Amino acid sequence: MAVVLAHKVVRQYVYENGGSKIGNKRHKSEEIVTKLRQVEVLVSQGIVQIDAIRQVRITEQIYYRWHKQYGGMGSDQLKELKRRKRRMSVSARRSPT
Numbered sequence: 001m002a003v004v005l006a007h008k009v010v011r012q013y014v015y016e017n018g019g020s021k022i023g024n025k026r027h028k029s030e031e032i033v034t035k036l037r038q039v040e041v042l043v044s045q046g047i048v049q050i051d052a053i054r055q056v057r058i059t060e061q062i063y064y065r066w067h068k069q070y071g072g073m074g075s076d077q078l079k080e081l082k083r084r085k086r087r088m089s090v091s092a093r094r095s096p097t
Contacts, residue, residue: 032066
Protein backbone atom coordinates (compact mmCIF):
# COMPACT_ATOMS: atom_id res chain seq x y z
CA MET A 1 0.00 0.00 0.00
CA ALA A 2 2.81 2.42 0.90
CA VAL A 3 4.53 1.79 -2.42
CA VAL A 4 1.38 2.62 -4.34
CA LEU A 5 0.87 5.80 -2.36
CA ALA A 6 4.52 6.82 -2.84
CA HIS A 7 4.17 6.21 -6.56
CA LYS A 8 1.07 8.42 -6.68
CA VAL A 9 2.90 11.17 -4.79
CA VAL A 10 5.81 11.03 -7.26
CA ARG A 11 3.42 11.12 -10.21
CA GLN A 12 1.64 14.14 -8.70
CA TYR A 13 4.99 15.89 -8.11
CA VAL A 14 6.08 15.22 -11.67
CA TYR A 15 2.77 16.51 -13.02
CA GLU A 16 2.95 19.69 -10.95
CA ASN A 17 6.55 20.42 -11.91
CA GLY A 18 6.48 20.39 -15.68
CA GLY A 19 5.43 16.88 -16.55
CA SER A 20 8.80 15.24 -17.14
CA LYS A 21 10.89 12.92 -15.03
CA ILE A 22 14.35 13.96 -13.90
CA GLY A 23 17.15 12.45 -15.97
CA ASN A 24 14.94 11.51 -18.87
CA LYS A 25 16.15 14.07 -21.41
CA ARG A 26 17.07 13.54 -25.02
CA HIS A 27 19.99 15.71 -26.01
CA LYS A 28 20.25 17.18 -29.48
CA SER A 29 23.35 16.45 -31.53
CA GLU A 30 24.60 20.01 -31.08
CA GLU A 31 24.26 19.72 -27.30
CA ILE A 32 26.15 16.43 -27.33
CA VAL A 33 29.08 17.87 -29.28
CA THR A 34 29.11 20.91 -26.97
CA LYS A 35 29.22 18.76 -23.84
CA LEU A 36 32.00 16.62 -25.30
CA ARG A 37 34.00 19.77 -26.03
CA GLN A 38 33.36 21.07 -22.50
CA VAL A 39 34.79 17.85 -21.06
CA GLU A 40 37.87 18.17 -23.29
CA VAL A 41 38.43 21.77 -22.15
CA LEU A 42 38.05 20.88 -18.47
CA VAL A 43 40.48 17.97 -18.82
CA SER A 44 42.99 20.26 -20.57
CA GLN A 45 42.71 22.60 -17.57
CA GLY A 46 43.88 19.78 -15.31
CA ILE A 47 40.58 18.44 -13.99
CA VAL A 48 40.32 14.65 -13.74
CA GLN A 49 38.21 13.27 -16.59
CA ILE A 50 35.51 11.70 -14.41
CA ASP A 51 35.12 14.96 -12.50
CA ALA A 52 34.87 16.88 -15.78
CA ILE A 53 32.17 14.47 -16.97
CA ARG A 54 30.22 15.02 -13.77
CA GLN A 55 30.60 18.80 -14.08
CA VAL A 56 28.77 18.80 -17.43
CA ARG A 57 26.04 16.74 -15.74
CA ILE A 58 26.17 13.49 -17.69
CA THR A 59 27.04 9.97 -16.63
CA GLU A 60 30.29 8.27 -17.49
CA GLN A 61 28.44 5.68 -19.58
CA ILE A 62 26.71 8.37 -21.65
CA TYR A 63 30.00 10.21 -22.12
CA TYR A 64 31.75 7.16 -23.54
CA ARG A 65 28.77 6.31 -25.77
CA TRP A 66 28.68 9.85 -27.16
CA HIS A 67 32.47 9.95 -27.51
CA LYS A 68 32.32 6.76 -29.55
CA GLN A 69 29.64 8.20 -31.83
CA TYR A 70 30.49 11.92 -32.01
CA GLY A 71 34.10 12.12 -30.75
CA GLY A 72 36.27 14.64 -32.58
CA MET A 73 33.35 15.87 -34.66
CA GLY A 74 33.09 19.59 -35.31
CA SER A 75 29.93 21.55 -35.99
CA ASP A 76 30.51 21.45 -39.77
CA GLN A 77 30.90 17.69 -39.72
CA LEU A 78 27.78 17.39 -37.57
CA LYS A 79 25.76 19.41 -40.09
CA GLU A 80 27.06 17.18 -42.90
CA LEU A 81 26.11 14.05 -40.94
CA LYS A 82 22.59 15.38 -40.36
CA ARG A 83 22.25 16.31 -44.04
CA ARG A 84 23.29 12.81 -45.09
CA LYS A 85 20.91 11.15 -42.63
CA ARG A 86 18.06 13.33 -43.89
CA ARG A 87 18.89 12.47 -47.50
CA MET A 88 19.07 8.75 -46.67
CA SER A 89 15.68 8.80 -44.94
CA VAL A 90 14.07 10.61 -47.88
CA SER A 91 15.53 8.18 -50.41
CA ALA A 92 14.47 5.21 -48.24
CA ARG A 93 10.88 6.46 -48.23
CA ARG A 94 10.88 6.91 -51.99
CA SER A 95 12.30 3.51 -52.90
CA PRO A 96 9.64 0.83 -53.46
CA THR A 97 9.87 -2.27 -51.29
